[in-house]
Amino acid sequence: MKKRILAVLLVSAMVLGLAGCGGSSDSSSEEGKQEETAEESKDEGSPETTKIRWNYGTSGNVMVTIAEEKGYFEDEGISIESVPADANSDALTMLATGKVDVVSNAGTSNPLQQIASGVDLTIFGGHMVTGCMPVVAKKGTVWNGPEDLIGKKFACNPSYFAFTGAVMDLGYDNPLEAVEWVTYTDYNDALSAVVRGEVDYALMGTGQNYTVQNMDEVDIMCYQSDIMPNYSCCRMECQTKFLEENPNTIKAIIRALLRAQCYYESNKEEAVTLHAKKINAEEDYVAAYMNDDKHYVVSVDPLRNSVERAWGILDKTGFLDENAKEINIDDHINTDLYEEALAEATEKYGDENPEFYEKMQTFYEENNK
Missing domain, CATH: 3.40.190.10 (Periplasmic binding protein-like II)
Structure with missing residues (x-):
């Protein structure tokens, strides 16, 4: 917006200057060029926020670990600041009060309960689909x-x-x-x-x-x-205001994590080593769940269908605030940015592993439509 205002001011100055010199016949074309430049700058897709304050619990997020280690976040022009919390509820309190930007390890029930109580959060991606519990x-x-x-x-x-x-x-x-x-x-x-x-x-x-x-x-x-298959172990959420003000940042996060997921699925042994080091744990401890391909599944996908199912069950069993009756949970699940980011990542990085990106597109269609 600042760039656009500056461009308009520059255009105004040029118009006045040219009119005083008898050059008014070129002013409209020059103004058009300036506005076009401003629009191109606006649409560059650069992250609005380059440092993301992230809580991923004491167990960490293997996709974040890989994206940091392999420079995928850096490639997208962003960096991660880890912000610790003692419990899931503390993480979501920090999110609600603006002390962190993204939470990825607080389960699915917890953010849904926060939304039901009136906290304006949006789920835009995922971490664990199933957590080997x-x-x-x-x-x-x-x-x-x-x-x-x-x-x-x-x-x-x-x-x-x-x-x-x-x-x-x-x-x-x-x-x-x-x-x-x-x-x-x-x-x-x-x-x-x-x-x-x-x-x-x-x-x-x-x-x-x-x-x-x-x-x-x-x-x-x-x-x-x-x-319950694909029950949605941990979702990735932020304040709705943050998502609306930082769509390019959100897409940059998703693109980096998609690359990390791709790398993870082809390099499990290295992922165990990297993640164990990241969370200061023994490799055997991490391998005990991460090597169980049947029960431990990670994905950046937002899993709209699973979140809707969870919301319905929590409502029926009385674990949501009465305010939930007035809330359309779909208003708090954003799949559009994920879909755009997946298409962009496929175009930009798809040659690294075409089968992975095709699989992710199919998975998206099955779990969000």
């Missing part, structure tokens, strides 16, 4: 499916909509009564409760995979993605 029980327990949860003690916050949704699919109108949900603030406490026999099952976080895979006392029954 195992359900564990005492060793020797037989698992038949989500029907085994009925009437049992399940250490899981019922706002994890994959499970309440699955219980409703079994025909139970009130999943909160069909299962005895026991909530712990720490996954390790939930794990201990299984070992002590205080609960029948417990949902574990992504970071507990290494621990439970090496325990003799428990067995993994299933993973959350077995209960």
